[in-house]
Amino acid sequence: MEHSGPIEVTGTDAAGPHTQLAITMGFTAFGKKARTFDLEAMFEQTRRTAVERSRKTLEAREKEAEMNRENHFKKLVEDVEPAPYSSKPSSRDTSSRDGEDSSDSSDDEFFGPPLPPKTVGGPVCTGDEDILGPLPLPLGEGEEEEDDDDDSEDEGEEENPVLRIPDSHEITLKHGTKTVSALALDPSGAHLVTGGYDYGVNFWDFAGMDASLKPFRSLQPCECHQIKTLQYSNTGDMILVISGSSQAKVIDRDGLEVMECIKGDQYIVDMANTKGHTAMLHTGSWHPRIRGEFMTCSNDATVRLWEVENPKKQKSVFKPRTMQGKKVIPTTCTYSRDGNLVAAACQNGSIQIWDRNLTVHPKFHYKQAHDPGTDTSCVVFSYDGNVLASRGGDNTLKLWDVRQFNKLLFSASGLPTLFPMTDCCFSPDDKLIVTGTSVQRGRGNGKLVFFERRTLQRVYETDVTDASVVRCLWHPKLNQIMVGTGNGLAKVYYDPDKSQRGAKLCVVKTQQKAKQAESLTRGYIITPHALPMFREPQQRSTRKQLERDRLDPLKSHKPEPPVAGPGRGGRVGAHGGTLSSYIVKNIALDKTDDRNPREAILRHAKAAEENPYWVSPAYSKTQPKNVFAQVESDDEDWKHEPESKKRKI
Template sequence: MEQQEEDRDQTSGTAGNDADIASVMGFSGFGKKARTFDLDAIFEQTRRTAIERSQKVMEQQEMKEAEKQKQALMRGDSHAGKASVSGGKGHPAMSSSRAQSDNSSSSDSEDDSEDKLIGPPPPGQLSSRRAAEEDEEFVGPPLPPGYKDSDEEEDEGEDDNPVKRIPDTHEITLQHGTKTVSALGLDPSGARLVTGGYDYDVKFWDFAGMDSALQAFRCLQPCECHQIRSLQYSITGDVILVVSGNSQAKILDRDGFQVIECVKGDQYIVDMANTKGHTAMLNSGCWHPKIKEEFLTCSNDGTVRTWDITNEKKHKNVFKPRSMQGKRVIPTSCTYSRDGKLIAAGCQDGTIQIWDKNLSVHTKFHCRQAHIPGSDPSCLTFSYDGTVLASRGGDDTLKTWDMRNFKKPLNVATGLSSFFPMTDCCFSPDDKLLMTGTSVKKGAGNGTLVFFDRLTFQKVYEIEVASSSVVRCLWHPKLNQIMVGTGNGLAKVYYDPIKSQRGAKLCVVKSQRKEKQAESLTQDYIITPHALPMFREARQRSTRKQLEKDRLDPMKSHKPEPPVSGPGRGGRVAMHGGTLSSFIVKNIALDKTDDSNPREAILRHAKEASENPYWVAPAYTRTQPEPVFAEEELDDEEADKEPQWKKRKI
């Protein structure tokens, strides 16, 4: 008690000192006091609420137990007759029922003892969270066994049905050109799309920088007059691999400037392994999925080569596909496995050959009759789990292969027409669907994008894209958007506002920018900064206002008369072009009716001109001096009589 009184005196003294200092310094106080919490009261309150909620839970459990006992008693009454007959006077049955009741009471007491709180209550946050969970568990009557919430049904339906995840509710169309879009590439972040086509152009599209006009921000021809066959961003998105119809692949940066160009091999060397590069047209190419400096190309020279971006003067490794007879075979498509350890090539004789990346001589997997010979497989792609390989053949088929049993295909889909040597197929991001495009002849229908279930290989969905073939398709896993290249120069992007992210959603919401008119000064002005406003001449800043004024002027806006055709009208002559020169040539130069002397024809007007001057003489009457003519020459006798100074000097 004495200690408490001393503490109170100290606190009162400090409070008095604070008040004195505040009054001296001229303000009311030293700010707000810190909040104090009574922890004992808080713990007591949380303990009471926890006990009350636990009591409610116990009451509900007791009610359930009572209902169960009633049901058990009802069942026991129904069997009581049989029990009494079998048990004589019924003492054994009674003893058994008593034993059951004793067991039930002992179990109830055990449950009650378990439900009682032992020890200090948990902290307020944990106890309140546990109580909230218990309330959520026991609130309301029990639901029927077959009942499901609507949201849960939608979620489960979407999980079970991968078709609902296809983002095809909205689409935008990018006009690449008028010829086939034969290459598509999207960077890993999904910010930029690059398209290439048979018109040799490569166009860059920036989703964040585009507006609803959907115009490409750059167009170039990196390979001159060669068709673009493949475009792909590296795994870091900083460079682009360009594979065209020539023998040299190129690497461009994000803005389209060339980084490297692969070297061309010596076409006069028989063994293609001894050349430094490809010697024939390229067919396909792709980047390594793990190593950002390595990429892969295949060519008509019968080789598949790996390259390093740091060494453009020579390839890294060479893989040579061989037929059953050991002859050279042309690879038409190539790809890496998802882990980058395998290299697969689809060849012209219908075979699929797969090598280990570090062993380039013998194949690791080889399927001799994967597709019809001479059908040119157009695409090979691995599933995201790396166990399944999908091949798109030129024989109008789509097949899947299990890498653990590569002798025969898992599934085959037929009737998928393909007219282009780069028709794509790809897996969905969840690895449950397989997508490819179909080709159509001109005016024979619409090209479609077909979706197959990976396990059952049933056609589960189809999208009609355009009145032309579907050549390229790409399903970006990060954006969840589908890019499609068609045979009539269009690149379409399918997306869903809810399921998709960024990409096309960024540019469709932006309004088109107004076109800036070309403004230029019509003439130079001398600007005097200190001149008075009344003497200042209006400065003409653009030609637009001047054009508007000229349009209001009836003389300047008068439409010039068109040239006269036919015999002429309105006094205009049109026989020889209707011009002044043609009129003079016709009437004067070509007039041959006067056969007289031309000197006489000119001098016949001299008398009239001298008597009645009209043109020249009246204009010079005031300023022209009197004409003085030389006198007639004298005879020799008269000339001798003249003084010396009058004689003319000869």
């Protein structure tokens, strides 16, 4: 409700008994006429005050903007031709600080929304603009300027995805001396697992490592079989291990075995009727959505789906076939991003894709994706699930549209590969594709090559090492690139500004030196039920105990060296001083008598015959002449035998 004039508030009539009541109770204005308020005058006064404060705020901002422009111009002039400036603050600086203080105070008292910074002041044209370039417009707050810079950088990176590649820094992890043929990172990016041709699997913890970059666990899960594929499950609690054997294994984060697939019967013709693989494995992959389900492909010309809870039999079997219906060996396999499709590349150069629930006929079949007789080493789906990339053994990288699979999108050649597990991967923003190249020993460096997804043009490449690049992995959460090489190294590329955690956690830690104990300390034995006089005081610090031992003359007494010779000062020599050591040295270990024992006995035979002492004197009276038993031949014994005991010829 609007009021056009002054409002008068009236109280109780002053006449009558109210006057006496006001005097009695002490009310001075009781019954008098109330004050009048002119609302229009009050609104006008408030508006003028707000306008005045806004004008002061604008003036302060203009002064601050002018000072920013002058300081920026001075900085540019110093960069071109440095000139000495006084270190004392000028009056202009003081006024600018005062202006800032006044602007801060005025902002606190300001009513209503402030004017935008663009209306404060426009660009100032100077004569040096052609040389130094246009001066940037200073803003009221530094955060807004930084936001604009970030937006411009983001726009530049969107236009050029090469700027998003995190390769400014690198660390090198020493796996072994042989090829690193498998790499895996858990979904959180905290643990890295590497496997190689040396049958070993190393576990790396980025948060627990220091600058020494050593693994915290090493093991050989498949004995004497080369490790071909390692992959973390979607929950990160299990690792799929594919080796050169016919049985895949699943281990946990600590390296303990969870399950091992059963081996099939190799004498069964139809591989769908046996419970497991019967030949060497090639690769495997976890289901992206279902926990505990994974797939494997093998030289027995099958692709099998497994469940961790049921290791005694596979879940389903896919049998790749040629166009003539003959079986063909799959060299690699993978799931789509949603897990509904199963893709496999075969030795005849074809790529076959099945519906996960229909195992008989493939949904898509491209018969000459790569050259026949070459091993396609990798197939991978893009993050949006519409594009399939294949890395062929014919030194090519190709892109396929899953929605129109009968047509090749793009192809890139000139990418040599010497390993059957050379892979490729998409960048986290789905704009780049990464793969590695192989080289002969001593004939150059292996490279990491980046292609643009829209046109498959080579936009960037970097030298990794003087060996082949076998594995590459671009983690979407860390924004770091892991590379496995042919000389036993695993490299991690990162950028301090664009990457998160991962290798950034371990490079900042100093290498811990091994702590050398000054002396051997006796362990603390806890005896809770012993008497107080026999209890040992609890050791709170080993260092303090060592300091107390150094002050004790008995514990700090240097032990005397062993006695050399027969002994002196009541001490026994180290060897030969006691009776037992003397006997051992002079009698038991005496090897001077080298006579033949038979000759040593027979030397007493003549004396025993001439002077008998033990046996002959007992028979000298009763049997002076020795009578010996006559030994007959076997033929004579046979003649005197009875007829019943004669041998039958």
